[in-house]
Amino acid sequence: MSDTSLKEKTAKGxxxxxxxxxxxxxxxxxxxIVLARLLDASDYGMVGMLTIFSAIAAxxxxxxxxxxxxxxxxxxxxxxxxxxxxxLMCSTTIYILLFFAAPLIADFYDTPELIPLSRLSxxxxxxxxxxxxxxxxxxxxxxxxxxxVISISSLIVSGIMGITLAANGFAYWGIALQSISFITVMTxxxxxxxxxxxxxxxxxxxxxxxxxxxxxxxxxxxxxxINNNLFSVLLGKFxxxxxxxxxxxxxxxxxxxxxxxxxxxxxxAQPVFTRVADDKARQLAxxxxxxxxxxxISFPAMLGLSLVSKExxxxxxxxxxxxxxxxxxxxxxxxxxxxxxx
Numbered sequence: 001m002s003d004t005s006l007k008e009k010t011a012k013g014x015x016x017x018x019x020x021x022x023x024x025x026x027x028x029x030x031x032x033i034v035l036a037r038l039l040d041a042s043d044y045g046m047v048g049m050l051t052i053f054s055a056i057a058a059x060x061x062x063x064x065x066x067x068x069x070x071x072x073x074x075x076x077x078x079x080x081x082x083x084x085x086x087x088l089m090c091s092t093t094i095y096i097l098l099f100f101a102a103p104l105i106a107d108f109y110d111t112p113e114l115i116p117l118s119r120l121s122x123x124x125x126x127x128x129x130x131x132x133x134x135x136x137x138x139x140x141x142x143x144x145x146x147x148x149v150i151s152i153s154s155l156i157v158s159g160i161m162g163i164t165l166a167a168n169g170f171a172y173w174g175i176a177l178q179s180i181s182f183i184t185v186m187t188x189x190x191x192x193x194x195x196x197x198x199x200x201x202x203x204x205x206x207x208x209x210x211x212x213x214x215x216x217x218x219x220x221x222x223x224x225x226i227n228n229n230l231f232s233v234l235l236g237k238f239x240x241x242x243x244x245x246x247x248x249x250x251x252x253x254x255x256x257x258x259x260x261x262x263x264x265x266x267x268x269a270q271p272v273f274t275r276v277a278d279d280k281a282r283q284l285a286x287x288x289x290x291x292x293x294x295x296x297i298s299f300p301a302m303l304g305l306s307l308v309s310k311e312x313x314x315x316x317x318x319x320x321x322x323x324x325x326x327x328x329x330x331x332x333x334x335x336x337x338x339x340x341x342x
Contacts, residue, residue, distance in 0.1 A: 020148035021263040024155055025256050029316075031159035032252065035175070036317035038166040041245030041324075046172040047179075048248035049109050049236040050118050052229035056222055057094045058125040064217030068210035069136040077199070082206040084133040084198045091129035098122045109236050121176045124183045131187035134194035146193040150186055158182035249317070250327035254335045257305050261298050261339040265290060294339050302336035 036044075065083045069075055099119055106114040138147050162178030170177070191197070232251075235244045305312070309328040313321050 020144070020151055021260045023148075023152050024263075025260045027152065027155045027159060028256055031155070031163060032256075033316045034163050035166055035178075036249065036321060038163070039171065039175070040242070041249065041321070042241040043172040043175065043245065044248045045236070045241030045244035045246075046111070046113065046117060047121070047175045048232050048244045049111070049114065049241070050105070050121050051248075052225065052233055053098065053105065053118070054121055054125060055225040055229060057091070057098060057122065058128060059218060059221040059225055060090060060094060064214030064221070065132060065210060066136040066139060067217050068214040070140045071213060072210070075140065077196075078201070078203055079206040079210075080133040080137060080196060081198055081201060082204050083136065083210075084130070085202055086204060086207050087129040087132045088126075091126045095122055095126045111236075111241070117172065117176060120173075121179065124180050127180070127187055128183045131183075131190040133198065134190040134196045137194045137196050138190065143193070150189040150193060153189060154182050154186040157185045246321070246324040247327055249321055250324040250331055253305070253309075253312075253324075253328050254302075254331040257302050257332065258298065258335040258338045261294060261301065265294055265339065291340065298339040299336050302332045305335075306332035 065087065069079060069083065072079065099122070102115045102118045105118055106112050135147075137143075138150075158178045158181040161181045162174050165174030165177055228251075232244055232247060235247055306329045309332065310322070310325040313325040313328065
């Protein structure tokens with residue numbers, strides 16, 4: 001690929017990636033403000049206690065295959081097909097294990113209500129596993145515009161559902177069902193836009209070829225998830241749902257900041273690197289430019305969010321969430337480094 005063509009694709013990818021993440025964060029902000037005003041910290045705490053289990057399960061079923069498929073020079077239908085069936089089988093197996101482990105999770109937190117809530121919430125990563133292959137197809141082919149439409153549409157539908165349920169007294173069930181609806185809509189739209197369809201052929205040879213690359217990503221992702229969610233587990237074990245809810249709310253605002261930047265960069269970085277994989281000098285030059293751009297955006301944005309956290313919390317989600325402001329100030333300092341590290 002020529003320098004001009006690569007620059008054009010990178011520029012378009014950055015534009016649509018930035019546009020997508022900007023709109024997504026605005027929608028998340030709007031829906032999040034309404035939900036926070038309707039719900040209590042304990043409602044967020046109930047869902048927050050399960051986050052680490054859902055996230056680790058999702059990382060295991062995804063298996064790093066989106067990155068592995070993107071990293072391959074050439075991909076055939078059989079490669080995507082193998083990933084589809086393997087991911088679906090893995091996620092189903094993990095869900096069955098977690099379904100029967102739900103009482104143990106509830107006993108750990110001494111919260112019986114978590115049994116039905118966890119069994120519903122964990123369905124999300126089974127549904128999500130079916131979208132891995134079409135998502136990888138769109139990602140590898142730099143279909144950023146399509147993924148933008150998918151993400152925004154999913155957010156709007158799930159956000160409306162979450163607010164409707166919360167307003168009608170469904171409490172933490174509204175948050176859980178909002179997440180399930182987001183994943184379901186996104187899965188359906190990924191198939192629609194990619195036009196990719198699985199076949200009933202079970203050839204897992206491509207999995208064996210990709211597992212060396214993907215296994216490293218799985219390990220990295222799991223350690224990242226544990227690092228990001230371990231504090232919520234400890235809070236849930238030794239404190240009440242309210243404390244977990246305040247931390248979850250603060251972490252959500254922090255996440256909206258750094259994931260906007262990370263999502264914009266990651267949306268185009270790996271496909272671009274793959275296209276210059278044979279030229280290490282060009283790859284290094286592209287990497288340096290993206291790193292400088294990321295740092296230039298990340299540090300001022302996240303440190304600025306830290307400075308105005310108290311005022312932001314009071315204005316947007318009222319004083320009942322003020323305890324989360326102090327937590328947000330600290331999280332934003334670490335959050336400034338996350339896009340650069342990624």
